[in-house]
Amino acid sequence: MAYAFSHADVGFLCSAEGERALAECAGLPLTDRSRIADVAAARRIAGERFAAAVLETVLLRRKAGSKLDDGRNWLYTADALQQASATAVARHRAARLAGRDVHDVTCSIGADTAELAKVARRCLGSDLDDVRLAMARHNCPGVALARADALRPVSRGTVIVADPARRDSAGRRTWRPEDFVPPLDELARVYAGRDLAVKCAPGLDFAVAPWAAEVELVSLDGQVREACLYSPGLATATRRATVLGGDGTEWTITDADPGGIGAAEPGEWIVDPDGAVVRAGLVKQYGARHGLWQLDERIAYLTGPEPPPGVRAFRVLEHGPYQEKALRALVKRREIGRLEILVRGLDVDPDALRRRLKPRGPVEATLVLTRIGRAPVAFVCEAARIPGR
Template sequence: MGYRFTLEDVAFLGSPAGEAALAEIDQLALTSASYLADVSTARRLAGDRAPMLLETVLLRRKALSKLDVSGWLFTDDALQQATPWQVAAHRAQRFAGRVVHDVTCSIGTELVHLNGFAVGSDLDPVRLAMARHNTGRPVVQADALRPVTRDAAILADPARRDSSGRRRWRPADFTPPLDALASVYRNRDMAVKCAPGIDAADVPWASEIELVSLDGQVRESCLWTGSLATPGVTRRATVLRSSMDAWTITDASPDTCPVTPPAEWIIDPDGAVVRAGLVRNYAAAHGLAQLDPRIAYLTGDQPPPGIRAFRVIEYGRYSEKSLRQLLAKHDVGRLEILVRGLDVDPNALRPRLKLRGEAEATVVLTRIGHTPTALLCKAERIPG
């Protein structure tokens, strides 16, 4: 639990005196080695205001890896829940030219990227004060389930009630519940950000479900309704990079691809593609084949540009004994283990392999038909 900011804190921090005090505290290193001494210095400089100044400086430093902002105010919880700026900017593109109401605006990390007229609302008065400071947008205190605008397109980011690592989420696991949002705004165009583990069958009111990854990590699902959804598309995978390079694929694209033995390369599709159920569409778009119709690994003679792919060195039926022999044959001492379709724990397997060589490799463990298979590969970054 971080420092509990008050409205008085926000007013001071947003003032010229507050910014000057923050600049002074920001001169401190605040490392693990210097922290106790720095806290003493901060108390000497700022007295009772030291805790909120220290917290704000530390949160601003933490935010640099996630948000493209400066001079913002945060709470610890709000920063943890904030959408990375690349994802927020991507989503905002669909709202171009719209009047938008962000009904769960928190500190404004989505609100700031919306072009045109946009208003935010939230129940937390401290977060609203921070959002007003951070974005300059109009914000009001309101319950997301009690509309305070008419006709505006809706953006919602419900809080997750339980973050205990579950892969499948239900509409009731969010605050406010997803189905309640869908009911209240059934006549509005809406985007609802939620966990990537939401199942399409649980949100039949969503016209399009978009799975979004950033730098290889699946970040969220976005549920689109009304005219914000893409006609003819029910599932979409969007792959973003910190550089703002991006590509997308949908279930409207062809999904015909063969199933073949391993070719020169193994391709492990981005997690957004896998979660969206678009592996075959991705394969068809890049001239690839499946190793097995039920497994997400793909194969081909030319991997797509800009990805990390695996050049096949040798493959055969998998057993621990045969894998140890294969690794010894190729003098492998550093090994990445990828698994799909087999009940193998890489962390438990690695010490049993007794690696002693000098070479580095990747082994892909999977099932081809009914055959457990090990593919020894060399990982390579494909230009593009």
């Protein structure tokens, strides 16, 4: 169970004594094997009362290093860190609101607020959780912060940004919008007629938010991180996919892009579009942009003579009907020992199939399983990382 920080904890961590304790404990191993020694050291350095808060903060700062660019000296709770947007994602969303007056009505520890404050004309943050708000004051110096209920407006003329909590009382992730805190429909009702941007989970059924004029899916380094719902005043498309790279690269595609592709015979390469493109329903637009077509109009795999730059694609070595006996013989004939299996449109468990195919040998390959029409098809491929331009 995650440590429950108190106001006293935050006060200590923000003090000169607390900063000294954090610095001295920063080098502790914090492993299962070192736990007893780590706790003893923290108690000696920070005292019995605040040792747990110091250890939890050191641990959370380490976890935050791969997510937040400037969070090395921040304060966190475990839940707040888990829900916080990665810096690259928060920065992208903030850029859409640059030059505006912005109110982050669920500011939490300030991960989004910090990026908004860099580009907004004026930025306000508020939250009902006193402890997280105290952490945000430490994390976002100079930003106006206040205790306020997101469903009781306290600002005028601002763009409203919200990130509802998505876990139920038992700590389980929830997909029902009425279980969000605050609920999606209540946010839309309270801020009707105002510019509203709501961060939500990418797996949400977006039909439950009819007020949203635009849905943007955002991925970072190949992983779909979140979706954002935009009210009419902020929308510039109906559906958008934005693909961010940890190296600073970024590209986007919308439903306004041409999408007139169909399905045809397999080409030399198979391309599995980024998850943001797939979840945004923009596979055809992505294919049209890069001269690709679909294997089947209901399946998200694309194919063509040349893959787009900067993607991992699969050169087709051979393909045919999906039959396990034939595949087992093929794997043996090609001496395939490392076998990646990708599946779309078929009810196949890749791990179970790999065990049955018994790959042994020095060759590495990718098996792409899908269907064309009603026929299951198997493609044996060589994976390649295509250089960016």
